[in-house]
Amino acid sequence: MPPRLASFDAYRGIALFLIGLHELLLLDEVAALHPDSPVWQFIRFHTSHVPWSGCSLHDLLMPSFVFLMGVSMVFSINARQARGDTRRQLTQHAVLRALGLIFLGIFIRSISRQMTLWTFDETLTQMGLACLPVFALAFCSMRARALACASFLLLHWLIYALHPILPPHADPTAWNTPAGWPHDFTGFFAHWNHNRNAGWAFDVWLLNHFPRTAPYVGWLGGYTTLNFIPTISSMILGLIAGTWIKNNSTPVRRLVITGVAGILLGLGLHYGGICPIVKHLWTPAWVCLSGGICMLVLAGFHQLMDVQKHSRWAFLFIVIGMNPLAFYLMRHAxxxxxxxxxxxxxxxxxxxLLGPQMQSxxxxxxxxxxxxxxxxxxxxxxxxxxx
Structure with a gap:
């Protein structure tokens, strides 16, 4: 097997390119100006996050990065070991990489701010917080990885499920909840309501210990620091998939079976009343659903590009995917x-040229x-x- 597989880079490059389309062209905002167009409304849905529960194409981009980081970790460790790196050197590199990702995420969130914005929910920061436990699991058995993946999901579910259900805010806008917010859950799922959950309560405590221009009251998107716990599980799924591709001559069957099982499990958790599918909180149901989809996408890319060698069509995406950090940082900075x-x-x-509605x-x-x-x-x- 070649040291670098086109499928990984192409998958990552496509995800980055789609983020660029959304963030730079603002397609969802343009689509909002065409409410009567089914095409534009389809584009709007899939170039923005769902308000709370559910899944769009745009929602799957961050899970793809997290999943692919787990995949690439398998090959990165193998390459460094082949060069003669010791376990200590590998660990030192992993620690430095984790710190670098954490602070790069904080840097990105602080752009155009009056001072450093101490928050730990940005994509790179979450990946940095998650990568050390996954690095440790890279040297463990598949059974240990699967058990750890399930344990982190159970831990996150318990943190939310055991936290008291919080009543609506007297003034929702003061807590970064949009006025007239129509997406609150009732019953048991109310443990996962927007800015009234265990993760939100933890951040109100944690983030107000850092210097800020104003007290932290909640993130408008509802993201929380504690998302890094299930993010570990998403990355472990990538670690498992990467190991299958590296060590197994026919990994596609395993990827497809696991992908379908993950999707069914995520839907079962949601519709069975156990845990909602909420990307903003990275719920266990979301990890299963998104992880399953990532498995299927990777299986398709691997079969098409690495097995059948049809990769010329994806040259541009491969180029982007080989330099993801450069593309991501330039997009923000x-x-x-x-x-x-x-x-x-x-x-x-x-x-x-195309009118005021198309200027973005x-x-x-x-x-x-x-x-x-x-x-x-x-x-x-x-x-x-x-x-």
Whole structure:
């Protein structure tokens, strides 16, 4: 088996490209201006997160990154061991990588802020918090990994299920809950309501110990620091999948069976009244559903690109996927600068070419193209940003 498989990079590159489409072109906001168009409403649903419970295409992008980090960890450790790295050196690298991801996530959240925004729910930060336990499990048996995956999910479920159900806020907007919020659960699922749950209560306690411009009262998206616990399980699923691909000559069957089982389990937990599917809280039902989908997607890419060798169509995505950190950081750090540059150099006539409703698309296309070209330039010169 080759040391680097095209399927991993293509899958990761497609996820990054879709994030760029959403964040730079603001397709969901454009779609909101076309409420009578079924096509635009389909685009709107799948280029934004569902309000609370459920799943869209955009919701699956972060789980894909987390899952693929577990997959790539298998090959990264194997490559370092082949170079002669000791367990101590591997551990030191894992610790430094975890710290780097944590603080990069905080840096991203602090862009355009008056001071450092201490929060631990950004994608990179969550991956940094989760990666050390998964690194330790990389040296354990499959049975130990499966048991750990289930244990972290059970722990997260217990934290929420045993926490008292909290009544609605007297002034929801003061706690970053949209006025007239229609997505609250009733009954047992009320343990997972927006900004009235165990994770929210933990963050109100934790994050107010850090210097802030104003007291922390809740994140508008409902994300919490405690999401890192089930994120560990999502990454373990990737670790298992990566090991199957590395060590098994026919891993697709295992990936498909496990993927279907994960989807059915996630739906069973939700409709069985045990745990809702809520990506914002990374609930156990969400881990099972999203993990199952990731397994199936990886199985398809692996069969098509690594087994059947049909990878030329995905060259651009492979290039992006080989430098994910560079693409991700440029998307966040250069977004405002690129938008200003487009307006400055292309002018109002270009930005308004398709009308005022489409100006975010006209601004976003050159920005996305610029980032892609930079990543391609880095690829040609073998420059890869790694932790």
């Amino acid at each position: 250069l977004e405002a600068w690129m938008a200003e540059a487009v307006h400055r150099h292309f002018g109002t006539r270009y930005v308004m 698309i006209m601004t976003g296309v050159p920005s996305l193209l610029f980032i892609t070209l930079v990543v391609y330039w880095m690829y040609r010169r073998k420059i890869f940003l790694r932790l």
